[in-house]
Amino acid sequence: MQQIPRLRLAHTPTPLQRLPRLAERLGVDLWIKRDDASGGVEAGNKIRKLEYLLADALARRADLVMTCGALQSNHCRATAALAARLGLRCRVFLRAEDPSAPLPLHGNALLMQLLGAEITLISAAEYREREALMSAEARRLERLGRRPYLIPEGGSNGLGSLGYVAAMEEVRQQLDAGLADGRPFDLIVHACGSGGTAAGVALGAALHGVAPRVVAAAVCDSAAYFDRIAARIDQEARELVPSLPPPASLSFEDKIAGRAPATASPRQSSCASSSMSPAPPASSSTPSTPARRSSPSTASSPPTLRCWASVYCFSIQVACPGSLPRARRWGLSS
Numbered sequence: 001m002q003q004i005p006r007l008r009l010a011h012t013p014t015p016l017q018r019l020p021r022l023a024e025r026l027g028v029d030l031w032i033k034r035d036d037a038s039g040g041v042e043a044g045n046k047i048r049k050l051e052y053l054l055a056d057a058l059a060r061r062a063d064l065v066m067t068c069g070a071l072q073s074n075h076c077r078a079t080a081a082l083a084a085r086l087g088l089r090c091r092v093f094l095r096a097e098d099p100s101a102p103l104p105l106h107g108n109a110l111l112m113q114l115l116g117a118e119i120t121l122i123s124a125a126e127y128r129e130r131e132a133l134m135s136a137e138a139r140r141l142e143r144l145g146r147r148p149y150l151i152p153e154g155g156s157n158g159l160g161s162l163g164y165v166a167a168m169e170e171v172r173q174q175l176d177a178g179l180a181d182g183r184p185f186d187l188i189v190h191a192c193g194s195g196g197t198a199a200g201v202a203l204g205a206a207l208h209g210v211a212p213r214v215v216a217a218a219v220c221d222s223a224a225y226f227d228r229i230a231a232r233i234d235q236e237a238r239e240l241v242p243s244l245p246p247p248a249s250l251s252f253e254d255k256i257a258g259r260a261p262a263t264a265s266p267r268q269s270s271c272a273s274s275s276m277s278p279a280p281p282a283s284s285s286t287p288s289t290p291a292r293r294s295s296p297s298t299a300s301s302p303p304t305l306r307c308w309a310s311v312y313c314f315s316i317q318v319a320c321p322g323s324l325p326r327a328r329r330w331g332l333s334s
């Protein structure tokens with residue numbers, strides 16, 4: 001894996017912290033990997049995947065990166081921030097309920113505008129054809145002499161997943177330094193939106209002896225869907241790094257799909273890369289640019305949790321030494 005080009009973009013190691021009060025309440029020894037602290041505006045879990053994907057983009061002499069996600073996608077926000085940092089142009093396709101509505105002036109959509117990303121809103125139907133759409137746009141840009149690099153939704157392919165293989169090496173080093181009594185965890189739990197984190201964590205947890213078991217809580221889609229996605233990503237990662245061991249046991253929990261906290265709106269939570277993004281505070285009236293009216297879809301959105309902090313939202317790596325029996329109470333253990 002050392003041979004695969006990687007940029008050092010994230011602020012690492014991110015803290016591995018015990019959560020004593022929640023641990024007591026849940027009856028487990030509970031630790032959290034603070035990937036919300038992996039950077040500034042680019043923080044969150046995507047930066048780890050982008051360390052590999054953007055290294056590849058630069059190696060291929062790309063001058064523009066293109067990706068896609070939900071209207072308030074964390075992945076697209078992180079990609080826009082890192083592209084700006086590296087001097088690359090950024091083109092994003094965002095799925096919107098009403099693609100003709102103005103761009104929201106809050107949350108990740110606002111940050112992407114401030115970061116200079118070129119944004120196109122597309123419908124849910126168009127989003128289903130996102131790979132063909134982005135390929136066609138890439139071909140158009142190539143004809144104009146540009147050098148686009150395509151990043152899939154969530155940065156979730158084999159190359160991107162190596163970011164979480166590397167993250168597990170980081171956890172191993174933290175254990176070796178004495179954190180969590182230096183013992184491997186019984187279980188790692190994390191949020192899953194596009195599958196790359198899950199595939200990478202399962203590979204890295206096995207490679208570095210961090211945990212035998214991973215449960216990925218799907219914020220959208222079904223467990224069966226993510227089983228297929230993770231198998232594909234695992235295969236792609238293995239083609240890049242043939243020495244990878246079989247992954248840790250990986251299962252997807254879809255009982256909470258669409259009910260994640262800090263969800264921008266219940267409707268947004270039904271698709272990948274969308275469900276952890278914040279809505280504006282209840283007290284703020286959404287401003288609009290002089291030339292644009294405010295979005296009707298925003299005005300009629302159902303009540304939401306207001307959670308600005310999750311602009312820099314966390315990819316939760318909760319690990320629980322000695323906790324499997326208790327995890328069963330959460331329904332996390334079959």
Ligand SMILES: Cc1ncc(COP(=O)(O)O)c(C=O)c1O
Pocket residue numbers: 044045074075154156191192193194195196197198272273274275276313314315316
């Ligand atoms: C904050 C956060 N954590 C976790 C995830 C899940 O990561 P992945 O897209 O690799 O499944 C996402 C993306 O959906 C996210 O935005």
